[in-house]
Amino acid sequence: MKLKSVKLGMVLALITLFALSACGKSNNNSSNSQSPSAPASSPAAAGGGATKEVTEHAVNWSFSEPEIKANVGDTLKLTLNNDKGAHGLQIEDLGVALKNGETATIKLDKAGTYDFHCNIQCGQGHDNMVGQIIVQ
Ligand SMILES: [Cu+2]
Incomplete structure (x- = not known):
């Protein structure tokens, strides 16, 4: 039981890390393409x-x-x-x-x-x- 939940926690952490790094990447390259999730940091995204x-x-x-x-x-x-x-x-x-x-x-x-x-x-x-x- 315990082991299982630790494993699950690690998997979740990995997924989170992956999502975060993917998000950072897309923010950096998204000057022209529409990025689906560009929060606060880039107000120019809306008008292109x-x-x-x-x-x-x-x-x-x-x-x-x-x-x-x-x-x-x-x-x-x-x-x-x-x-x-x-x-x-x-x-x-x-x-x-x-x-x-x-x-x-x-x-x-x-x-x-x-x-x-x-x-x-x-x-x-x-x-x-x-x-x-x-x-x-
Ligand atoms: Cu002059």
């Missing part, structure tokens, strides 16, 4: 949107990523880093204005092309400091 991190390095007079492409439902984490000169980054249609070193977290839930530009008068090439975020 990815998080995209982009750092714009600004110099006189351009942005390092003049064209950013993303899918509808993605979240864009956009950072401005001024490598040379003093620049800002404004996306009027999204209500975003970044200063040097700042990061904006932008939910891209509508398709479209969103222009951005430098919003600090930084010199003769200022008007060239433009780019766009293409959401499709």
